[in-house]
Amino acid sequence: MSVTSKKGLDYWLPKLVLSPTVAIAIIFIYGFIIWTSVISLTDSTILPRYDFVGFEQYVKLFQNPRWLSSLWNLVVFGTLFIGVCMVVGLVLAILLDQQIRAEGALRTVYLYPMALSFIVTGTVWKWLLNPTVGIERFIHNLGWESFQFDWIVNPDMAIYTVVIAGVWQSSGFVMAIFLAGLRGIDTSIIKAAQLDGASLFSVYSRIIIPSMRPVFFSAFIMLAHLAIKSFDLIVALTGGGPGNATDVPAIFMYQFSFQRGRLGIGAASAVIMLMTILAILIPYLYSELRKPKDA
Amino acid sequence: MAELNIKNVNKSFGTTDVLKGINLDIQDGEFIILVGPSGCGKSTLLNCIAGLEDVTSGDIMIGDDNVTYAAPKDRDIAMVFQSYALYPNMNVRKNIAFGLEIRKMPKDEIAAEVERVAKLLQIENLLDRKPSQLSGGQRQRVAMGRALARRPKTYLFDEPLSNLDAKLRVEMRTEMKKLHQRLGTTIVYVTHDQIEAMTLADRIAVMKDGIVQQFGTPQQVYDDPANIFVAGFMGSPSMNFLECSVVKTADGFGVQIESQGKTFELAADPAQADLSAYEGKNVVLGIRPEQITHVMPHVESQPFVTRVPVKIEVTEPTGADTLVLTHINGQECECRVHPTEAGNPGEQMDLLFNMSKAVFFDAQTENRI
Numbered sequence: 058m059s060v061t062s063k064k065g066l067d068y069w070l071p072k073l074v075l076s077p078t079v080a081i082a083i084i085f086i087y088g089f090i091i092w093t094s095v096i097s098l099t100d101s102t103i104l105p106r107y108d109f110v111g112f113e114q115y116v117k118l119f120q121n122p123r124w125l126s127s128l129w130n131l132v133v134f135g136t137l138f139i140g141v142c143m144v145v146g147l148v149l150a151i152l153l154d155q156q157i158r159a160e161g162a163l164r165t166v167y168l169y170p171m172a173l174s175f176i177v178t179g180t181v182w183k184w185l186l187n188p189t190v191g192i193e194r195f196i197h198n199l200g201w202e203s204f205q206f207d208w209i210v211n212p213d214m215a216i217y218t219v220v221i222a223g224v225w226q227s228s229g230f231v232m233a234i235f236l237a238g239l240r241g242i243d244t245s246i247i248k249a250a251q252l253d254g255a256s257l258f259s260v261y262s263r264i265i266i267p268s269m270r271p272v273f274f275s276a277f278i279m280l281a282h283l284a285i286k287s288f289d290l291i292v293a294l295t296g297g298g299p300g301n302a303t304d305v306p307a308i309f310m311y312q313f314s315f316q317r318g319r320l321g322i323g324a325a326s327a328v329i330m331l332m333t334i335l336a337i338l339i340p341y342l343y344s345e346l347r348k349p350k351d352a
Numbered sequence: 353m354a355e356l357n358i359k360n361v362n363k364s365f366g367t368t369d370v371l372k373g374i375n376l377d378i379q380d381g382e383f384i385i386l387v388g389p390s391g392c393g394k395s396t397l398l399n400c401i402a403g404l405e406d407v408t409s410g411d412i413m414i415g416d417d418n419v420t421y422a423a424p425k426d427r428d429i430a431m432v433f434q435s436y437a438l439y440p441n442m443n444v445r446k447n448i449a450f451g452l453e454i455r456k457m458p459k460d461e462i463a464a465e466v467e468r469v470a471k472l473l474q475i476e477n478l479l480d481r482k483p484s485q486l487s488g489g490q491r492q493r494v495a496m497g498r499a500l501a502r503r504p505k506t507y508l509f510d511e512p513l514s515n516l517d518a519k520l521r522v523e524m525r526t527e528m529k530k531l532h533q534r535l536g537t538t539i540v541y542v543t544h545d546q547i548e549a550m551t552l553a554d555r556i557a558v559m560k561d562g563i564v565q566q567f568g569t570p571q572q573v574y575d576d577p578a579n580i581f582v583a584g585f586m587g588s589p590s591m592n593f594l595e596c597s598v599v600k601t602a603d604g605f606g607v608q609i610e611s612q613g614k615t616f617e618l619a620a621d622p623a624q625a626d627l628s629a630y631e632g633k634n635v636v637l638g639i640r641p642e643q644i645t646h647v648m649p650h651v652e653s654q655p656f657v658t659r660v661p662v663k664i665e666v667t668e669p670t671g672a673d674t675l676v677l678t679h680i681n682g683q684e685c686e687c688r689v690h691p692t693e694a695g696n697p698g699e700q701m702d703l704l705f706n707m708s709k710a711v712f713f714d715a716q717t718e719n720r721i
Contacts, residue, residue: 245434246438253450259454267441268439
């Protein structure tokens with residue numbers, strides 16, 4: 058009797074302790090994913106209603122020019138943000154890996170923006186980029202009066218200011234990932250390549266960078282999901298403007314669901330965003346989880 | 353020709369002197385082994401020869417060229433690393449070809465060279481595999497293949513066998529020696545394993561604290577060690593060191609030892625050492641375990657052989673011999689006897705001390721007398 062009760066406690070205690078977390082996760086993450094999917098199939102407006110209309114909201118969504126332009130903005134922002142972050146992060150990591158002095162301090166400096174929230178980053182860059190108080194005015198005061206840097210108020214260029222702020226915030230983190238990857242490489246490989254006569258450039262381009270493919274993949278996944286769900290940075294920096302010039306799907310979703318009282322179309326846009334992330338994540342998880350069997 | 357001359361090389365990292373005035377003259381085609389405990393500077397010396405570390409002062413000559421300040425790639429050397437350092441993203445073929453591609457060798461020649469090397473090392477069936485798909489021994493072969501492909505004048509090996517299991521290590525050791533005999537190039541090989549050093553080397557440089565303690569053939573290093581460190585480092589089980597006092601004997605000098613309260617005089621071979629200056633003083637007697645054996649009549653009649661009864665403390669059978677541990681002068685002493693002659697721990701046993709190859713060291717300087 059005592060044996061079974063003891064075994065019972067050992068058996069149940071971890072489950073008991075973990076169950077609230079599991080329950081919360083199931084309800085508030087997966088439950089609401091399902092709920093959102095259901096809502097996206099109804100004609101809900103301000104409040105949820107359960108009159109099912111099939112995929113009508115999705116059809117409406119893709120007929121909405123604002124949604125299409127927000128998708129295009131996401132493509133532009135995502136590509137540039139991921140690309141520039143990777144390049145900047147990799148260059149910083151390679152430079153930091155040359156056994157320089159004060160590496161620890163410099164690493165912290167580059168990593169520090171990561172400690173700020175996107176709201177802070179957005180606000181700071183809003184001021185910096187504002188033509189009347191920021192960089193443009195500073196240069197004017199230095200005496201270069203014709204200098205123009207008004208991207209943030211220019212509808213054609215505003216999306217690039219989001220890229221600038223995003224890169225500033227995230228490239229340090231990418232650098233840290235790459236630096237860890239570089240540190241994982243056996244230094245005698247570099248020595249061997251030197252003896253083989255390879256220049257430093259070809260050591261990196263032909264050996265080190267190709268062998269860091271998994272690291273690139275991780276960095277890409279991290280940046281891709283940051284890009285797709287980017288919301289706070291854009292709200293703080295441009296508020297989606299000027300006009301709708303920096304609209305992205307997350308802002309579209311927020312505005313339609315909670316400000317314009319069109320919950321159905323907002324839910325549909327949220328489901329599309331989830332699908333986009335899954336489209337990137339599933340191949341990644343598949344390749345990651347399959348690997349141990351191969352190796 | 354590829355003589356390798358290392359002239360008065362010093363290397364410091366900050367205030368730490370790692371190499372202190374290294375001088376080595378290595379002949380063309382010699383197999384040289386740098387051996388010593390970890391931290392003795394042997395790997396640093398190898399890196400200096402390779403050009404991966406700059407020397408603080410001194411000169412390194414390969415043939416007639418002073419390469420002290422030449423880039424690694426201009427020294428015409430190849431190196432095999434302890435971790436093998438294979439390029440993880442390339443298959444075996446590309447690994448071997450990489451150095452040749454960098455040197456802009458025509459494609460068909462590269463292919464031919466890869467084939468030649470693969471055949472030599474019997475890795476033809478591995479050419480399309482990635483390093484991660486190879487076993488330790490196979491990686492080791494590929495690393496050697498990469499070195500061989502460039503046909504350099506000098507090969508450097510940095511503990512190439514230390515990551516292999518014991519059996520494979522012995523196999524690769526033999527192969528390494530065969531390979532050297534076939535290629536006839538100069539090899540500098542770093543190891544901390546004195547058996548590897550003894551079996552492979554034409555000459556051994558025993559290093560300690562950044563100084564070459566002795567540079568000579570394996571037999572010289574074994575029979576004529578320059579000091580206690582070299583004597584103790586080479587040979588397994590290691591030489592016995594017994595501190596004892598020098599006494600005058602009937603026809604020369606000898607040392608006095610004590611076993612179980614009785615004293616014995618061991619006559620020293622004057623050809624081994626002149627002990628006249630040490631009469632009455634203490635010296636360190638160095639005698640290898642195989643020079644202390646069970647009683648064999650044909651040995652007992654030889655000069656400089658003394659019979660000493662001892663008490664057996666521990667026995668360690670190795671198969672071919674049994675090692676018997678006893679106490680002489682209150683110090684541990686290991687003896688190598690025939691398994692059937694060895695008694696049991698606690699028992700008495702008569703041993704023959706053969707002094708014809710014994711060596712003596714100054715108790716203060718630890719140098720050879």
